[in-house]
Structure formats: C-alpha cells, structure tokens
Amino acid sequence: MCVYVCTAEFEARYQELTRLGVGGFGSVFAGFRKNDYLPVAIKHIPKKNVVLSLLCSEVAVMLAISAGTNGSVGMSLPVTLLDWYDVHQELILVLERPVPCEDLYKYCKERGGSIEEKEIILKQVVDATKYLEDKCIFHRDIKLENILIETSLDVPRARLIDFGLSCFFKKKSVYTVFYGTPKHAPPEWGHFGTYKAGPTTVWQLGVLLFEALNNEASFETQRFLKKKLTTNIKGLSENCQDFLRKCLAIVPEERSTLEELQNLP
Numbered sequence: 001m002c003v004y005v006c007t008a009e010f011e012a013r014y015q016e017l018t019r020l021g022v023g024g025f026g027s028v029f030a031g032f033r034k035n036d037y038l039p040v041a042i043k044h045i046p047k048k049n050v051v052l053s054l055l056c057s058e059v060a061v062m063l064a065i066s067a068g069t070n071g072s073v074g075m076s077l078p079v080t081l082l083d084w085y086d087v088h089q090e091l092i093l094v095l096e097r098p099v100p101c102e103d104l105y106k107y108c109k110e111r112g113g114s115i116e117e118k119e120i121i122l123k124q125v126v127d128a129t130k131y132l133e134d135k136c137i138f139h140r141d142i143k144l145e146n147i148l149i150e151t152s153l154d155v156p157r158a159r160l161i162d163f164g165l166s167c168f169f170k171k172k173s174v175y176t177v178f179y180g181t182p183k184h185a186p187p188e189w190g191h192f193g194t195y196k197a198g199p200t201t202v203w204q205l206g207v208l209l210f211e212a213l214n215n216e217a218s219f220e221t222q223r224f225l226k227k228k229l230t231t232n233i234k235g236l237s238e239n240c241q242d243f244l245r246k247c248l249a250i251v252p253e254e255r256s257t258l259e260e261l262q263n264l265p
C-alpha cells in the first residue's frame, strides 16, 4: 500500500462508479481497481469537514487493521484499507468492497424475525470488536448501519465499516468528549460526562442486538433509563435476554467484557 499525493495517480488505478452513501464527513462511491477489476469502495473525506486528529486516526486505525491481514480479502471482519491518497483538499480512502452486501439495518428490516441468522451475525460482530480491542482500537460507533453483511456466502458474514470516529485506546483511558451516535451513548456519559472504551463497546453491542431483534423499536438510552424500553423482548430465549442484560447494565463495571460475551452460549 502506498500514499499518493496526486489525483491522476488515483484515477489511473481506480474507476469510480455510483455513489453508495453520503455520511456526516464525506461521500462513498462504488468502484473497481482497473488492473484486476477488484470491487472497491472509495471514500472521499474533505479535510475541512473533519478535525485533523480524527482524519489521521481513521487512516492510522485502518492501516493497523489492514497490517494484520496483508490488505487482502480474507477472514478479517473489518473491511481493509487497500490504498489512500492525500490530495489537495481531501483524503481518499480505497477500501475493500464485499459484493454483494447490504448494511445490517436493511438486512434486519428485510428479514424481520430471522433470529438464528442474527445470532450468527452478532457472534461475528462480537469477535470483530474483540479483534479490534486486541489491537487497542476503539471503534466508537458500532451500530446496524456500520456493519455490512456479505450475503453471497452460505453463512452470511459481517464486516465492520466506518472508522471515522475511531481511535487507539489504553485500557485506563477515560474520554470526556463524546463521538458517536448520541442516542446510543452509554448511561455514564449522561451521568458523569465520561466513558471508557471497553464498556462503551459492550453497551453498543447491546444496543445493536436490541435493534436487530426489535424490528419496530429503535433504541434510545434516555428511554431505556426511564424504563420505557426493556430487555424483556417477546419471544426471546433466556440466553438472549441474559446476553442483552449483560451488555445493557447501567453501571459500566457491571457490564460483561468482550471476552465474557464471547464465552456466553
């Protein structure tokens, strides 16, 4: 992988096709690598839209993830960074694009009630976040929209995307500025204005499972604290409810760790 500083070099190597999405920070296009037609996602991030530390962080985190996987399409659960370009007013990230794929939000809505598949996917997401934790990476925004599902495989496979708010963390780091989806913020953020990487990721996994299983309800921490949302979801197995309770414990120290979640039935 190289860093290039000229748009012509990017255009010589990659062809852009349709727009896949517009996010808070930029736009993402489908495309392919010209020499072998490898499908790629091309993310344009205008430098004026993002504070420099986050911009650097997204690239550094993606490089760390890709380093562990040789940048190839393999077993890695987060998508990998193939190339990046620092050109004029923007950064261009070229990412692996699983084909075909859809985000977990759409996937759940289209298959209302297919619990078994969702459980497999959730296990993969837990494994992916543990993989990140082992590399000291805090994603900060695990949610349905930030998980792509590869649907062509016999068993659907989850791939984490959008490391735009991510950072490297130390186990004892306490954060006092919130980055992420505000309605999913862990309770300690509302109570004390602080949060830590591990318990926040576990809380977000609870929110993810809650939303995946409740096709009608979207999660809001404030409503959950006022007991307007509960983990008693109709038709859910005792194991699944237990999993949810262990993720959505109000006190961060009482939440399970990712390792404990991996060992739950």
Ligand SMILES: Nc1ncnc2c1ncn2[C@@H]1O[C@H](COP(=O)(O)OP(=O)(O)OP(=O)(O)O)[C@@H](O)[C@H]1O
Residues within 6 Å of the ligand: 020, 021, 022, 023, 024, 025, 026, 027, 028, 040, 041, 043, 079, 095, 096, 097, 098, 101, 103, 145, 146, 148, 161, 162, 163, 164
């Ligand atoms: N590697 C990828 N493969 C396929 N599609 C992707 C990929 N990365 C992003 N997308 C699509 O582009 C959309 C926007 O991507 P992403 O979330 O990374 O951008 P963002 O600007 O950080 O967005 P947001 O503000 O919503 O967090 C995603 O919802 C997804 O549909």
